Structure formats: C-alpha cells, structure tokens
Amino acid sequence: MTPIGNPDLTVSFAGIDLKNIGNPDLTVSFAGIELKNPIIAASGTFGYGIEFEDIVHLDRLGGFVVKGLSKEPMTGNPPPRLFETAAGMLNAIGLQNVGAPAFLAEKLPALREKKNVVVFANVFGYTRADYEETIEILNQGEGIAAYEINVSCPNRSEWRRGQSSSNSRPTSHQSRIWRMLPRKRAPTPSPW
Numbered sequence: 001m002t003p004i005g006n007p008d009l010t011v012s013f014a015g016i017d018l019k020n021i022g023n024p025d026l027t028v029s030f031a032g033i034e035l036k037n038p039i040i041a042a043s044g045t046f047g048y049g050i051e052f053e054d055i056v057h058l059d060r061l062g063g064f065v066v067k068g069l070s071k072e073p074m075t076g077n078p079p080p081r082l083f084e085t086a087a088g089m090l091n092a093i094g095l096q097n098v099g100a101p102a103f104l105a106e107k108l109p110a111l112r113e114k115k116n117v118v119v120f121a122n123v124f125g126y127t128r129a130d131y132e133e134t135i136e137i138l139n140q141g142e143g144i145a146a147y148e149i150n151v152s153c154p155n156r157s158e159w160r161r162g163q164s165s166s167n168s169r170p171t172s173h174q175s176r177i178w179r180m181l182p183r184k185r186a187p188t189p190s191p192w
C-alpha cells in the first residue's frame, strides 16, 4: 500500500505530463524569510511547538508562531477560560506564558534541534519598555526568525481601557505600540 503521507498524484491529462502535480513547490518568501509552504500555526494554538511533536511533525509546517511571550511569566486568567460553542470555540486564556527567560532556557533549545522549522516569537507587554525588554531578552537566543507584535488581546481588561468605539480606529494601547515600532528592530530578518 502506498504510504498515506506521501500519495502518488501523478496524472496524465490530454497528453500533458502532470507528473509533478504530486509534489508542488509551495515555498513562499515572507518579509525576506523563506518558508517551505505558507502554513503558519497561529500564536497560542500551538504552544511552544515541542509539546505537539508527537501529533504534528514541526518540519511539515512552513513556520509557527510561539505562544505570546512577556518579560516575566504569567498565569493568565482563572478558569473557565475555554468554551466550546456550536460555531467554534471561545477562549480567554489571558496570555498565560512561561516568560521570555524561561522560553530561552527551556523551550528554544529543543526547537532549534528541529532544524527545518521557522520560529516566530509573539511578544506583548503593557508599556513600550515591556516590549523592548522582552525583545532584548529574546535577542540573546538564536533561532528566532522574526517577532510578531501582539497588539490585541480583548480578554485582558488592561487592553480594553481606551477601547475605540469604532473597529477601524486603534485602541490607545495599539496607538502606543504602533508609535514605537519603526524604532525597534530585531537583528534577524524581521517584518518591518
């Protein structure tokens, strides 16, 4: 039996050789970063990646974004914080995370062993200094391709303060973050 993970999709159509249809080139270049395919696991849906090793081979993904990281560890919201609905799932995790130093010491080394996976680090904070210090901590490690700046977490009351009444206008938190972005760069290829 042909292995299900690698099916032979070779076809011949009107005399045209379509034998490469089974192995299309899905590579994409995003902000100068080469991804083997455009599938990126969203932040928070994939933990720190390594916990899912038995279920999904990381090297099959184009890349993945780690759970949002802050300067210090956070326990997040008290339960219940996940709720299944007919249309999907609601969550209010509240940015639980191990903190940037523990990520560097305990998670990133294991991720780096997965040589063929592009890692994006999602960072957040409450002040400009929080973002800068978190990125400075993470810059000490190797293997982070770029940073994703988290400017929206509706389940944190701190971030709702100053919430705009219109969806098209940024909250005061977002405005503060956007003002700082052009002045902060990562040493590895970054999206800005």
Ligand SMILES: Cc1cc2nc3c(=O)[nH]c(=O)nc-3n(C[C@H](O)[C@H](O)[C@H](O)COP(=O)(O)O)c2cc1C
Pocket: 042, 043, 044, 045, 067, 068, 069, 091, 093, 095, 122, 150
């Ligand atoms: C359980 C859970 C945890 C999440 N944690 C984070 C997080 O830590 N940082 C972040 O920026 N987004 C977080 N998200 C948001 C996801 O990264 C993503 O933006 C969201 O699920 C919407 O994706 P979609 O537009 O593909 O539906 C989380 C989502 C879920 C379901």
